[in-house]
Amino acid sequence: MRTTLVFALVVFCCSSLFLSCQDMDDVPTTDNLVVQDFVWKGLNLYYLWQPEVVNLADKRFVNQQDLNHFLTGFSAPKDVFNALLMDKSIDRFSWIVDDYLALEGTLEGTTKNNGLKYALAYKPGSTQELIGYVRYVIPNSSAAANKVQRGMLFYGIDGSQLTLSNYRSLLAKENYSINLATYQNGIIIPGTESIALTKTVLSEDPIFIHKIISKADHQIAYVMYNGFYSAYDTALNEIFATFKNQKITDFVLDLRYNAGGSINTATRLASMLTGQYTGKIFAKQQWNPKINSYFESNNPRALQNNFTDKIDNQAIHSLNLNQIYILTSKNTASASELIINGLKPYLNVIQIGDVTTGKNVGSVTLYDSPTFGKKNRNPKHRYAMQPIVLKMVNATGQGNYTKGIEPDFLLLEKVSNLGVLGTDTEPLLGAAIAKITGVNPMAKHLIVEPTLVPFYENKTPPEPNTMYLEEAPEGILKALD
Numbered sequence: 387m388r389t390t391l392v393f394a395l396v397v398f399c400c401s402s403l404f405l406s407c408q409d410m411d412d413v414p415t416t417d418n419l420v421v422q423d424f425v426w427k428g429l430n431l432y433y434l435w436q437p438e439v440v441n442l443a444d445k446r447f448v449n450q451q452d453l454n455h456f457l458t459g460f461s462a463p464k465d466v467f468n469a470l471l472m473d474k475s476i477d478r479f480s481w482i483v484d485d486y487l488a489l490e491g492t493l494e495g496t497t498k499n500n501g502l503k504y505a506l507a508y509k510p511g512s513t514q515e516l517i518g519y520v521r522y523v524i525p526n527s528s529a530a531a532n533k534v535q536r537g538m539l540f541y542g543i544d545g546s547q548l549t550l551s552n553y554r555s556l557l558a559k560e561n562y563s564i565n566l567a568t569y570q571n572g573i574i575i576p577g578t579e580s581i582a583l584t585k586t587v588l589s590e591d592p593i594f595i596h597k598i599i600s601k602a603d604h605q606i607a608y609v610m611y612n613g614f615y616s617a618y619d620t621a622l623n624e625i626f627a628t629f630k631n632q633k634i635t636d637f638v639l640d641l642r643y644n645a646g647g648s649i650n651t652a653t654r655l656a657s658m659l660t661g662q663y664t665g666k667i668f669a670k671q672q673w674n675p676k677i678n679s680y681f682e683s684n685n686p687r688a689l690q691n692n693f694t695d696k697i698d699n700q701a702i703h704s705l706n707l708n709q710i711y712i713l714t715s716k717n718t719a720s721a722s723e724l725i726i727n728g729l730k731p732y733l734n735v736i737q738i739g740d741v742t743t744g745k746n747v748g749s750v751t752l753y754d755s756p757t758f759g760k761k762n763r764n765p766k767h768r769y770a771m772q773p774i775v776l777k778m779v780n781a782t783g784q785g786n787y788t789k790g791i792e793p794d795f796l797l798l799e800k801v802s803n804l805g806v807l808g809t810d811t812e813p814l815l816g817a818a819i820a821k822i823t824g825v826n827p828m829a830k831h832l833i834v835e836p837t838l839v840p841f842y843e844n845k846t847p848p849e850p851n852t853m854y855l856e857e858a859p860e861g862i863l864k865a866l867d
Contacts, residue, residue, distance in 0.1 A: 528584045716790070727779075
């Protein structure tokens with residue numbers, strides 16, 4: 387992914403391409419409106435739906451004084467940010483934070499976390515009470531140290547029953563105990579055991595499981611990959627080197643708990659899985675009209691994400707696959723969906739699991755600086771935005787999956803039988819192995835109804851599902867000046 391693109395766009399203002407930017411220099415921004423001013427100008431330049439938002443129009447305000455008057459109508463930066471977004475039915479994924487240091491860590495999988503990765507569902511027979519169940523546990527965490535296991539059920543926090551009205555506040559606490567429960571014949575039975583958990587700063591390795599499963603004449607590579615974090619790209623590539631040396635015959639990529647991450651990392655992973663398509667289009671970017679026009683006129687190739695054979699200066703260990711099995715859930719989003727959609731023109735992608743989230747758009751972190759990048763950030767505050775700035779489509783232009791990507795084989799996790807991840811007795815992986823080996827292959831549409839239907843899933847990042855661009859290298863604006 388050409389991550390340099392996003393900050394190059396501010397050259398529009400620097401080169402006087404937008405009269406609106408020039409006209410904002412006549413009156414200084416007042417101190418109490420600095421963040422609000424940054425919010426408007428960042429969204430005016432980058433927001434994907436900028437032409438459709440009346441108050442983001444290039445000529446909406448005559449001058450800075452006019453803009454200042456508009457901004458005084460909002461008491462906080464978050465208020466003006468939300469007021470300038472499209473309706474939630476269109477934009478579910480833009481957000482703003484008041485501490486970009488925490489945001490930067492979050493986007494690379496580093497959060498204050500107790501290691502409990504769970505989902506919440508309605509307690510059977512109730513419309514208010516909730517039950518939680520553990521999906522997996524982050525290694526070296528409080529949950530791991532206290533022997534929390536996949537499949538454990540919990541009904542309460544510190545003795546309080548989880549409900550629709552209290553679950554956010556209870557689970558947001560730094561330290562708490564989960565009150566365990568059991569499930570018998572459709573009934574949740576509160577237990578007496580509890581497990582105390584403490585949140586610490588954790589960096590989650592997204593490569594949760596990697597192994598080779600030997601079945602008959604098949605060498606099946608399996609990777610459970612839980613986040614597209616660029617810091618782990620080299621480690622992932624080394625795992626692919628092992629797969630290549632072991633001459634794997636089949637590949638199962640488990641993205642069921644992967645809510646997304648770096649577009650650049652997604653492109654690299656796609657390149658590891660293939661190798662025979664280096665230089666060809668993996669995905670294409672679609673920005674707002676004024677930005678798209680600029681790149682189409684000046685550098686159209688910059689709108690393409692091409693398969694690559696390098697991670698920086700290191701060769702990618704590609705597998706040259708022609709077919710792949712991908713496991714999904716409703717939590718599969720953003721960069722995970724990009725992998726599925728981007729590979730489809732090239733590989734036979736067999737998807738097993740649930741319908742995905744349906745996020746085909748990407749964001750970038752915007753800072754209050756002259757370039758909206760990290761350099762020369764305003765030292766008076768730590769606000770940053772993560773607005774949606776582009777839509778991603780594959781090489782054939784397909785990318786309209788806002789309702790999610792439908793699996794080839796619908797198979798839902800059943801809470802009463804989650805199984806052990808990474809084993810052939812775990813239902814989703816077992817189904818993929820059965821399809822590969824031809825032993826008891828599942829029907830075209832096999833639906834296993836879950837005992838509990840999740841409505842809330844905690845994940846990293848904890849904000850809306852992400853597919854994002856990283857910051858541009860130093861000097862990009864000077865190069866384009």
